[in-house]
Amino acid sequence: xxxxxxxxxxxxxxxxxxxxxxxxxxxxxxxxxxxxxxxxxxxxxxxxxxxxxxxxxxxxxxxxxxxxxxxxxxxxxxxx
Numbered sequence: 181x182x183x184x185x186x187x188x189x190x191x192x193x194x195x196x197x198x199x200x201x202x203x204x205x206x207x208x209x210x211x212x213x214x215x216x217x218x219x220x221x222x223x224x225x226x227x228x229x230x231x232x233x234x235x236x237x238x239x240x241x242x243x244x245x246x247x248x249x250x251x252x253x254x255x256x257x258x259x260x
Contacts, residue, residue: 202239
């Protein structure tokens with residue numbers, strides 16, 4: 181049985197090891213410290229980390245989220 185993940189643990193996910201589960205939209209909102217509605221807007225506009233559906237639920241692969249952050253950081257450094 182796993183213990184619930186704290187918001188600080190979610191942000192640490194991007195710096196350290198990947199969790200052993202798919203992330204929820206709530207996890208993404210906590211990780212990036214944005215409102216949940218922002219996560220849904222990113223999905224609608226296809227501008228945020230790529231998610232996928234499992235039935236009626238949206239989930240995010242931690243590896244895809246990490247790759248998204250890496251791309252954002254690279255684009256920001258190139259723009260500077």
